[in-house]
Amino acid sequence: MMSRLDLFSPSYEVARRRFRDTANEAGATLEQHPVDPGADLTIDVATLGHANPRWAVVVTSGLHGVEGFFGSAIQLAWLTRLKSGGPLPGGGAIVLIHAVNPYGFARLRRTNEDNVDLNRNFLDTRDSYTGAPAAYAALDPFLNPASPPSLLEPFRLKALWHIKRNGLPMLKNAVAGGQYRFPRGLFFGGYGPAAATRIMQQHLAAWLGGAQRTIHIDLHSGLGAHGRYRLLLAESMRPSQSEWYRDTFGSEVVEPLDSVDGTAYDASGTLGGWAMRHLSDTRYRFVGAEFGTYPILRVLGALRAENRAHFFSRPDVGAFRRARNELLECFCPHDRRWRELVVAQGLAIIDQAVRSQTTE
Template sequence: MPRPPADPADNFQPSYRVSRERLLEKLHGISRRLPVLVDSRSIAPRGPEGETLALDFAIVGARRPKHVLVLSSGTHGVEGYTGSAIQHWALDALLPRLSLGRDTAVVLQHANNPYGFAWHRRVNEDNVDPNRNFRDAFDPNQCSPDYEALYECLNPADLDPANEQRRWAEIQAYVDREGLRRFQQVAVEGQYKFPQGMQFGGHRRSAGTQHLIDLAREHLCAAQTVIWIDFHTGLGESGACELICGAALDSPAYAFAQQVWAGEVRSSQAGESISTPLNGLLDLGIQAVLPADARFAFAFPEYGTWPPERVIRAMRADNWLHHHGDLTDATGLAIKAEMLEAFRPASRDWMRTIVAHGSALVERTVGHLPGAGLAAA
């Protein structure tokens, strides 16, 4: 049986590939005590070491469960280090203490966006933000006029210092005029017009989006209770956590989320959250394929890393790199290193804070899962 690492920061894995391999190995270990079924759905691209990129939907406990807790990671690729750390903690320290009734399961869904996780991008192999891609219809003209006006500032074709100075001055003038919150809304809400732009939501469902919808539809078809936590980083004060959900304030999903996470959860659609309203969110896409009478509670824990300007600069440079730069030269390597730091800081203290919060959150949540019991640590 795997043992929890002495230092909680060691739950953070060195790469997508290693995280996946160790996860599958640990699941094999767990299968001696609890039933395990892993449904892996791969995508066409490969990782930096030539490895397979896949979504691994690992069901521990009942097949076709009535009651299920899902812990998912890596919707925003590089943010997957954090969700995967919580999954590794769960494998080492939660599942060995867990008893599950015959209708109950815990699902570890590793790497919703395996390409972005492996290549240290937030977006996937189509330059699509997966958390703007969960919708049925795509309008290739959907884009705010303000995003369009700021397009060249947000998505530069060069990094020439004089041009960059002018662009940042234009962004600053916009923020002075309209406010930072409005800028955040415009920059991140999701746009469907510019395939090479940041926050592109796609012109169709990406492969990973379709895989996740299919996995939920097939394996959660008998579900009566679905509690789902999808881990994110990059927004908020360093090490702080906000629980965000996309559900409307008057929806049953919002009410159940408030019941499970007792007043902690904030609706992005209602403007309660540090996150502004967003298009094509994963939780709404998943809910649409669950049984209509299933109780559904969903939260995106969002862990802060660095101030917003540093995070936006990192994403913006990464977008430039993948369309105009060279991943292997000094500029490219520096941009990739900054991308990792922006969404998975190297600070071991930051990692310990996140694992302490995330593990406590999961333990509290297990208390709301019918048929699950947790022995003391």
């Protein structure tokens, strides 16, 4: 097996080619769904295993664009292991969905071509794409200044002041929970379903191939302790419902939505919430696997600076390059140890999910 470090691709194009090639060599059925007319940006789907599966394990990468560098590495690690004789248990299907937001992956953004956070874009009705939490609106001038990023600005101090004033849990929910009013702002959920959202909504049920039970692992990075992960549940649930997740993945890593000081926060329009509400022909279970990188203020600062650079800097200036590099570092650190850890842990989560399906 190739070294875990080699699994990290230098660009979206390379990642996509390696995903397709390795999936082919591993005997997968491949689909490509373009999100742009040029077809250079595609969601690629590899399906392996039984044609009429009893169960399915779904693994998505790059819902948040730039996070795809790390998610793609985990998917490639799994395919590479299978190709070199790794186990594919009978009776089920593995569905690997590569680069749900290919634009963001290719352009090193977390959002899509319309600055939309796709994990806030899966709303049930057209008229719900509106409004913003009052606290977000109040923070808009701080979060989204209409000017290029500045190295001189005391961002940390300002952020700490807001945290002291409002409390971190309240801020997390108000800021990161999603908004539908400031199209150039952070965590904008869109004014309607994005191309990628429609592709997922139209095809996800078919990719499951009629499986009666599904476990979906959605790979994310940027929140939590460096090199460690938490599994965030998609919806608030009773302790009896979350018990299955604790038994399968370990209670120390499973985090319900209502935990006050954890990694999770309440969000609208998430992929997981949508899938659990709509895919009623299968018993759908979902975790957002969130791998930590750097402290939350550094990550928020990186998101804010990159967003300002995107809208208000020219691409050839140093401030733009700095902002883009810092964003990439915050969502896919270069550190060898981090990269080895996340691939090993990502594979272990997929293995736990598969084992839970085969032993049930």
